Amino acid sequence: MNSGIGLIVWIIAYPFVSFFLGVLLGGYGRKLTARVQRRVGPTWIQPLFDVIKLMTKQTNISHGYMHDVAMMMLVGGTLMTMYFVPVPGFHYFSQFGDYIVVMYLLLVPPLGMALGVGQTANPNGSIGISRALQMLAGYEITLVMTFIGFAMKHGTTSMYELMKLQQAGGPATWGIFAEPLLGIAALFALQGMLNEKPFEVIIAPHEIATGPMTEMGGKYLGMMFIQHLIALPMELTIFMNLFLGGAQSWVEYVVKLFVLFTLVLVVNAVYGRFKTDGALRFFWKLPLPLAALGVVMIMANGM
């Protein structure tokens, strides 16, 4: 499905598939968290209902041109990144952009959000954005470090190539088993990238009243929800492709997505959130040195 009509169908369908997966993952997350908290929880497709409700609301207030453009950057940046992350049966764009491109594009949504929220001039939003950008210095550097290790070991920066190499070698060559230091560091980074506790400093309702979302309502908030639902499977997929051998079938892909997300959710349910500096300090004290050590070991083993 990486040429001809199949490719066109994939290009059109992929955002919807990703959104649908995001809805299921989001609903599962709310349900699982509710069960840990001894609640029943909402229905599994509650995120879809939330988006429908928000997107059908009348927009009465805009904070100006940049506020609107930012929403395009937010969702557009996420969609563009998504195409470069290979999934079973669809890896056409990954030949044009490797992991470095993905990391670069991953910065577009937060920057879009920063512009839009900055336009609202709400201090809660501005603090939230400042925290988001600070957090990049925590998990992003760790992620890049883990990737450098893999790129050095396998001699390629292509996410698709790395995935194929792991699939050919079997589970023993999966990143998480072959390079556990990098894998553990990346798990922490994933938790930060997904903005889940203990690294949920951007939203922090009790501190900054949901931060960037404070001044968003109706369709603007709906767009943020859509972006989150698309980004959720994509970010899990990036980790899966680098450390869990990707997936060769959609069944394997979905199972790995849910297992990985369960791990994230359980940690999220039983921990509070760090302060911003505490989160950064944690990343620089544990995951980043772990990743650096992993890279050193790869270098010591002659790559």
Place this chain on the structure above:
Amino acid sequence: MSDIVTINDGKAIMPGANAPENREYNMFIGPNHPGIEGNFALKLSIEGDIIQKAKTEAGFLHRGFEKLMEERLFIQNIAIVCRICVPDPDPNEENYARAIEAIGGIEVPRRAQFIRVLVLELSRIASHLFTFGGHAGTIGLYTMPNWSISDRDRVLDLFEELTGGRVYHIFNMPGGVRRDLPDGFKNRVRDVMDYVESRLSEYDDLFFNNKILLNRAVGTGILPVDKAIAWGATGPNLRAAGFAHDVRKDDPYEVYEELEFDVPTAADSDAYSRLIVRRREIAESIRIVRQVLDKIPEGPVWNKQPNPLKWRVPAGDAYVRTESSKGEYAYYMVSDGGVRPYRVHVRGASVTHGVHILENMLAGARIEDASQIMFSLDACPPEVDR
């Protein structure tokens, strides 16, 4: 699209948000904010993420309780006083009833005194469970509020069975309590106490020993003991500073003198100390409840007064105080011999903790600690508006 209104136009929508000359900006926590404790608000002047000045704003729940009481019959006020502190209403009822009893020289049957202690301690447990949930919410640990508040519901079930009300009980009457214990109630109280006790270790695992809580609460919001005394702190907030003052021990009322219990204290006087003192108080309250169930005598529960509509309390005044979960509650009541109180003054813990001490403690604190410091002081906003 023509309906869309563009506001702001790049300018600040919050006063002070674009004030480069002093780099300070204003932020509001409340009255509509996840981080506020009840009907209340904090106005913060901030530079960077450091709070320069904090001003509390009350009045969102103003009913004028004290003035209302002057206009109503003695018996009618029992339905008002419980609303002064929603999470822990019973100390208000008990104080109000005891003030009338002191002025009128009304004797309270011993069984009623035991039942009052039972209700007061159950209320303390319910209130502390509520506080744990609120405090955990400030650091984003939302599993804890779901656990502790659902466990609190079991205590509220007991209140519903005993008094007919889950939150407001209107149960302590001048001269005793309104109802005797229902059949089998003592066993159900024992079951709930066993359950709450069994849950404490789970709370420890999830919350009190949680690394993130320790990271955020230890050393945060320190209230030195000299300032705590000077500023009028009482209850767990004072005991967390190492000062073991408890009205139940120092000026015993009802039957507390006959019961064995310890007064938990801590030394560090930070947000964590205040929290852990409350955690230990639950264990002590369970201990008290079990003793009450063992020792409660048979007999009447209400030395009933004549027709409440014509009931005149003799002229005089009284000052009574109770150890509530929030701190010391005191009522000063004056009667001119009429059917209504001439004056009732409520000395609650929340004006002290939730206004004066909070404003002082927030100056210099970081914005992410504001909510936690406030919840660690555990104030009752309606009481500020009394």
